[in-house]
Amino acid sequence: MFPHHLTAISLHHIIGDLAGDYENRILSTINDHVLRISLMTKDYFWHLHPNSDETFMVLEGKLWIDLENESAELCPGDIFTVPAGVLHRTRPGGKRSVNLTFERADIITVNREPGG
Secondary structure, three states: OOOOOOOOOOHHHHHOOOOOOOEEEEEEOOOEEEEEEEEEOOOOOEEEOOOEEEEEEHHHHHHOEEOOOOEEOOOOEEEEEOOOOOEEEEOOOOOOOEEEEEEEOOOOOEEEOOOO
């Protein structure tokens, strides 16, 4: 049993509530970082984060992480970290991907196309 000020998070329940083309929710704040859950059904735009690494963990479906010169395919249970300043985009490997991300709470996102 948790003390009244602590709450357990049911990922199973949250995943069942996700809908639409894209959804991104903060699940928890950990010091100066956040843990997010996201649903994606379409490609996300090319971008970088100059002030934060970004760690992904796939919960459902597959996730592709494209870097400028290579791509990584992640399956449920796989974890991948994009270092700060590295240009990347994410895209589902099928109809739907559900992922956790861990990043700084004050993350800066800079839109940029490859070679730009």
